Amino acid sequence: MNEPKWLEWAQQLQAIAQTGLTYVKDVYDRERYEELRKLSCEIVQSYTSEPMARIETLFAQDDGYATPKVDVRAAVFRDGKILMSREKEDGRWTVPGGWADIGLSPSEAAVLEVKQETGYDVKPLRVIAVLDNRKQPQPPHPNHIYRLFWLCELVGGAAEQDTLETQGVGFFSLDELPELSTGRITESQVRLMFAHFENPERPVDFD
Known part of the structure; x- marks a missing residue:
C-alpha cells in the first residue's frame, strides 16, 4: 500500500527543512527553511483532522539530518x-512495542517495551x-517509519x-x-508473526 502523494510531498519538504536547518548559516536561508517546514505542516493539516499544534510537534520535534x-x-x-x-490512547489492541530509545539496541528496546506495556519478561x-x-x-503517518519485528x-x-x-x-x-490499533499493527503483520512462529526456518521478511 502506497502512501498518498500529499503525505509523501509533506514528508520530503519536512526532511529538506530539517536537514537545511541543521546546517544553515545564513539567517535568510534559515527563514526560508522555517517557511518550508510550516508549508509541510499546512499540507498535512489540509488533508487530515489533526490540529496544527500536534502536527507541528510531530514534524518539529526532531533535529539533525532527517x-x-x-x-x-x-x-x-x-x-x-x-x-x-490494549492502548489507552484509542482503546484498541497491539503487540507490545514503540519508538526505539536512544542508548538501547533494537533488541533491548523490544524487551523494555514488553516489560513496560505488559509486565512480562x-x-x-x-x-x-x-x-x-x-x-x-496502515493509516498515513507524518513520519517515515521503519518497523522492526522481533520474535x-x-x-x-x-x-x-x-x-x-x-x-x-x-x-x-x-x-x-x-x-x-492499526496505526501500530495490522492483521497482515500479526499473521506474519504467526507464520514465523510456526516456521522457524522462514527467512526474514523485509520492505
Whole structure:
C-alpha cells in the first residue's frame, strides 16, 4: 500500500527543512527553511483532522539530518497465542512495542517495551521482519517509519493490566484477534508473526 502523494510531498519538504536547518548559516536561508517546514505542516493539516499544534510537534520535534524513525515490535507467544496489550490512547489492541530509545539496541528496546506495556519478561530470539511503514496497509503517518519485528521467548514476569500507556493484557489466537490499533499493527503483520512462529526456518521478511 502506497502512501498518498500529499503525505509523501509533506514528508520530503519536512526532511529538506530539517536537514537545511541543521546546517544553515545564513539567517535568510534559515527563514526560508522555517517557511518550508510550516508549508509541510499546512499540507498535512489540509488533508487530515489533526490540529496544527500536534502536527507541528510531530514534524518539529526532531533535529539533525532527517532520517526515518524506528519502531520496534515484539512477537511473544504462549500456548500458540500471541501477547497483546490494549492502548489507552484509542482503546484498541497491539503487540507490545514503540519508538526505539536512544542508548538501547533494537533488541533491548523490544524487551523494555514488553516489560513496560505488559509486565512480562522476554528474551529476543531473532529478527523476523523489517518493514517500511509506507508500504504497509496502515493509516498515513507524518513520519517515515521503519518497523522492526522481533520474535521473543517468554521467560518470566506477570501480566500488568494497567500501565502508563496500556490497559489490558492478553494472549490471542489468530482466529480471535481483538480490534487492532492499526496505526501500530495490522492483521497482515500479526499473521506474519504467526507464520514465523510456526516456521522457524522462514527467512526474514523485509520492505
